[in-house]
Amino acid sequence: MNARSAAAIVSLVVLCAAGACTNFYEIPIETPIQPKLDVSAFQRILVVGFITGGTEDVDANLETVRLLRSQLRSKSNLRVIEAEVLPLAELAAGQGKSSAGDIPPVPPLPSEGQQASAPQPPPEPQSDAPRIRTEKDLEKYQSIFADVAFWKKIGEEYQNPLIVTGTVLFTPQQTQGFVVRNQEGWDNLGRRTTMPQRVWLERKGFVLSPKFIFIDGRTGATIHSETFREEVLYEARQNTPALSSYFELMDRLVPSFLGSLSMQKIRGIRTLLR
Amino acid sequence: MKLRVLPLIVALAVFSPPAYAGDARADAKSQVEFGIRVAQNGLWKEATYRWEKAVEIDPTYAAAWNNLAIGYEQEGRFEDAQKAYEKALELDPKNLYIRQNFDLFKEINERTKRRSNR
Numbered sequence: 223m224n225a226r227s228a229a230a231i232v233s234l235v236v237l238c239a240a241g242a243c244t245n246f247y248e249i250p251i252e253t254p255i256q257p258k259l260d261v262s263a264f265q266r267i268l269v270v271g272f273i274t275g276g277t278e279d280v281d282a283n284l285e286t287v288r289l290l291r292s293q294l295r296s297k298s299n300l301r302v303i304e305a306e307v308l309p310l311a312e313l314a315a316g317q318g319k320s321s322a323g324d325i326p327p328v329p330p331l332p333s334e335g336q337q338a339s340a341p342q343p344p345p346e347p348q349s350d351a352p353r354i355r356t357e358k359d360l361e362k363y364q365s366i367f368a369d370v371a372f373w374k375k376i377g378e379e380y381q382n383p384l385i386v387t388g389t390v391l392f393t394p395q396q397t398q399g400f401v402v403r404n405q406e407g408w409d410n411l412g413r414r415t416t417m418p419q420r421v422w423l424e425r426k427g428f429v430l431s432p433k434f435i436f437i438d439g440r441t442g443a444t445i446h447s448e449t450f451r452e453e454v455l456y457e458a459r460q461n462t463p464a465l466s467s468y469f470e471l472m473d474r475l476v477p478s479f480l481g482s483l484s485m486q487k488i489r490g491i492r493t494l495l496r
Numbered sequence: 497m498k499l500r501v502l503p504l505i506v507a508l509a510v511f512s513p514p515a516y517a518g519d520a521r522a523d524a525k526s527q528v529e530f531g532i533r534v535a536q537n538g539l540w541k542e543a544t545y546r547w548e549k550a551v552e553i554d555p556t557y558a559a560a561w562n563n564l565a566i567g568y569e570q571e572g573r574f575e576d577a578q579k580a581y582e583k584a585l586e587l588d589p590k591n592l593y594i595r596q597n598f599d600l601f602k603e604i605n606e607r608t609k610r611r612s613n614r
Contacts, residue, residue: 246593247532253604254572488604492566493593494532495559496525 247494252487259436259446259482266383267300267483268439270376271308273363275354276393277428279464283307286390286432286472293476298484303380310387311354314363317372357431360389367435370442377439384483385437388447390430392468397455398424427455428464430471434479448482450475524554531563540570551583558588562597574605 261267269290274282287307295302354360366372373385405419429451436446452471456462480486531546544567550560565580581598588594 247536249535249566251566251570253569255604255608256572490600490604492569492597492600494535494563494566495591495593496528496532 245496247496248491249494250489251492252489255481255486255488257482257484257486261300261384261483264382264384264439265301266303266381267294267298267386268303268305268376268380268383269294269386270305271310272388272390272432273311273314273354273360273366274390274392275311275356275360276391277464280392280468282390282392282468283310285465285468289469289472289476290386290479293480294483297480300384300483303383305380310366311363314366317366317369354391355393357391360391364389367437367444372442373437373439374442377437377442380439382439385439386434387437388433388435390432392464392471393429393431394426394464395429395453395455396424396426396458398422424458425455426458427453427462428467428471429453430468430475432475434482436482446482448478450478520554521557524550524557524560527553528557528560528563531567535563535567540567543567544571551580556587558584558591558594561587562591562594565601566597569601569604574608577601578605 269287272283272286274286276282284307291302291304294300354363367387376385377383399422400420401423402418403421404416407415407417409415430453431449431451433447433449435444437443438445452474454467454470477486527546527550531543531550534546535543544564547560547564547567550557551564554560561580561584565577565584568574568577568580578601581594581601584594585591585598
């Protein structure tokens with residue numbers, strides 16, 4: 223084989239390799255996920271408030287309303303109504319005592335200018351707020367969601383929006399038991415090793431169980447509801463504030479919540495072939 | 497000499513694809529390549545149309561079925577995407593790129609189904 227034929231073979235190999243390399247192309251795609259609800263009949267959305275329970279370290283009603291409103295503002299086409307957050311648990315408790323017709327006054331609709339103003343201060347904690355600790359406690363207040371007259375009145379006040387309400391239970395949890403962990407060490411030859419080891423661990427964290435209820439503001443009827451459950455556990459010595467746990471757990475749920483109302487896009491990479 | 501060459505001619509006639517098949521693959525390939533170029537520029541509808549043409553011209557072209565599945569995915573046509581991926585894998589079961597694309601698609605598809613069953 224002379225130098226010329228060797229060069230020809232090498233260039234052929236290089237050409238083939240280059241050809242093989244361009245046989246596939248990575249491409250970003252956005253897969254659209256259709257919303258579960260047809261909200262085309264609504265231009266506005268009102269996240270009105272939630273019946274909340276569990277830990278008192280977080281005002282789950284206020285935080286949930288704020289979070290959902292801000293997410294909806296940036297990730298849905300519906301106009302988000304800024305209104306006072308309703309203390310729904312108190313209203314539900316009051317409803318048990320009075321007749322269905324005695325609906326408490328709905329806070330007035332703010333003007334366009336007011337809507338851009340700073341967020342409202344949290345409402346003063348009220349001593350007569352019901353104590354809700356468990357799912358069972360929540361059940362007592364569920365009847366408010368079926369009160370068509372109540373929701374219809376709220377709908378009328380706010381020009382028939384889609385109303386978002388529901389329940390949020392944010393409870394602390396504590397567990398202890400054996401957990402398998404990898405223990406790092408060094409063997410006789412000085413190499414780093416990892417050995418699985420069972421260790422007794424005390425952990426604490428939170429469980430977040432929200433139920434989102436979507437109500438047609440024109441009729442007061444429930445059109446959709448969705449229940450979630452997320453939990454997080456940390457080592458007992460790790461001092462994680464309740465509010466950051468709440469946001470950590472809500473972050474996991476928010477995409478599903480938004481997916482009920484608007485088309486979501488899942489980004490990914492695929493390989494196109496020649 | 498003639499006798500020695502005869503089996504070779506017969507074997508070529510039997511095992512080589514017909515001339516029109518080669519043309520079909522070449523035509524389909526040009527559609528696939530055009531589809532890739534336009535998809536890279538974000539023109540997914542045109543790309544999907546080209547890949548549909550490609551599989552119509554040459555239904556045995558696994559890469560075209562793979563690309564078509566991706567085009568359907570981008571359009572949110574999950575059932576069509578599933579069928580196209582299955583066809584691509586049926587034609588080229590050992591192709592890791594197709595398998596990986598299909599696995600990623602299945603993950604999204606199952607998540608969507610779980611969501612709608614909730």
